[in-house]
Amino acid sequence: MPEPSRPVDRASGAEPATAPRARLSTAPLPPLDTVPPPWPGELVKGRGGQVFVRRTPWSGPPGEPGDDAPRERALYVHGLGGASTNWTDLAALLAVRFDGWALDLPGFGRSHPPARGSYSLRGHVATVVDVLERVAAEPGEAAGRPVHLLGNSLGGLASLFVAARRPDLVASLTLVSPAMPVYRVPPVFSRQLPLLLLPGVPALAERRLAGVPPEQQVRGMVQMCFGDPRRVPRERLDEAVEEMRERAGQPWALRALTRSMRGLITSYLRVGAANAWRVARALQPPTLVVWGDRDRLVDPALAPRLAAAVPDGRLLMLDGVGHVAMLEAPEPTARAVLALAEDAVGEVAVTGPEARAS
Template sequence: MTDARLSDALLPRPGALIPPWPGAMVPVSGGEVFVRHTPWRGPVAEDADPAGAPRERALYVHGLGGASTNWTDLAALLAVRFDGYALDLPGFGRSAPPVRYSIQRHVQAVVDVLEWVVAQPGPGQGAPVHLVGNSLGGLVSVWVAARRPDLVATLTLISAAMPVYRVPAAFDRAIALVMLPGVPALAERRLAGASPEQRVRGLLQMCFGDPSRVPRERVEEAVQEMRDRDAQPWAGQALTRSLRGLMTSYLRVGRANAWRMARAVTVPSLVVWGDRDRLVDPALAPRLAAVLPDSRLQVQPGIGHLAMLEAPEPTARAVLALAEDAAARGAEVTAEQV
């Protein structure tokens, strides 16, 4: 484990807030999921030659209760190097629910989307993809990278929801009890009793180190997204039953344990954490980085659970540095083989 290096690549200057990227439905096992695409823009320097610039692919996986829109700003920055794809996990965003919620269902959906991304025509076709996951999406990404290293170029984990065998105090009590029979329905009713504005305010307080950093336009987008979610009959089930699947995965032992999976990851990895994360203990950051065989660590001061939203530039620079170093290493190996 080493400290994360930050890329000095020239990034797009902040301007007007970017709307969510467009997307389309992609077939996966048992149904289809919605996938947004952030097209590669190449280097932003006026004298840069786009023809010789790296063009790779990345897939972004959101956390519990999130959606592909969580990656709007980070994907825009990383477009200097990546064609970016962000999926709505089954039951979230615009994706229909699976027949049964479980970590393995989410893992399979991500594998299916990765295979689809790899197969897309154009620059980068056939090459492994840079996989970036947050929270639940981080846990899912660990499983994917361990099981299908052929699809993954690098792995970035932002506040990954690794097993801790206890529920963080920040969770609502009704959600914390989802393992008990009958309680998911109670939690769904309780969630439905709060307005979209109330729930968004609660999420901001819980997920951000400093909620005042969130632009008003992003808050309004989140409220509208919450309203859209409320119109879906499966919205409450997606949250509570995915959380139940998460808790069930925490009890797995042996080869199915997520920490064992992390030890089996062979690709270069980056662990990103905010030191004000109220949902997943920041103390897990160095532990996870130490378990991953080839890793680097970035702990962001004053940042909460969603570094890609609250601090997109330092997060982007760490991800870019990981990709740059992986590419340089690959070039060295190729040169030695010639």
């Protein structure tokens, strides 16, 4: 018999249901009383070209020997216009349980452009699968086991497709404000965004962006991405400006941004089995959806719909937080991710605070 039809939200394609609130782990975490510098990394060869991958080594529980502590692996995937450094603080907290790897998608951060010059969502998905296979195969404890996959924005959407394509590689999935398909343009982008689909317009956008000073680009990014820009430490702003200056010297940097945006919009036009909402309803790994209620880039109203669409989904909504919860609210995000990992292996910890954080 055919599956009974369910009411579907016209904007998202997801059924308007409820999802369990995420549990927050009570595991001890190291204090983030200082701003850690970006983790070191290196260029690694993949099938689509060279990508830069940073490594956050496992630390174990703070103040304990940690001989019997869980030691798993995690891969972090940044969003549009971001880089592996977006995960510096969260990876430091999750190092109590995870050996962490964070990649720069092709053309972003310190990664080279893709070998074939394509910035499609499908290409980014292939890159994440490539790095995920590499992380899982690294020698040492947890070698050969599935990896915890975390993605933000564009990286969240790519991670969703990765988890659907290769569930054997994914122990759990965390989606931080993923760029799920919507069929109206967010006001912050203006009505000119769909013009990127027209021939020649991405090149024009690149030329205009090239004339914006790095400091102004960072200010604009912070205003768009953070619920409260005052939460950004001065050190992080200085690092972001330095990254923008570094990217200004890369001839492919602006092309990666505009063409990846174009690829993202194009992916929204997929229907049938290739539609991201349909893919979400078939996900196998346990999934955590994290969203800030001040997200200006992706509508927070999509959060409960996505968490409800995923078969084993749970939701963490963060008060006063914007599009990049891993940067703006790393501790509650880390506690929800750790609880997801604990539950995935059947560990029952003492129930922590409810998953509505401030």
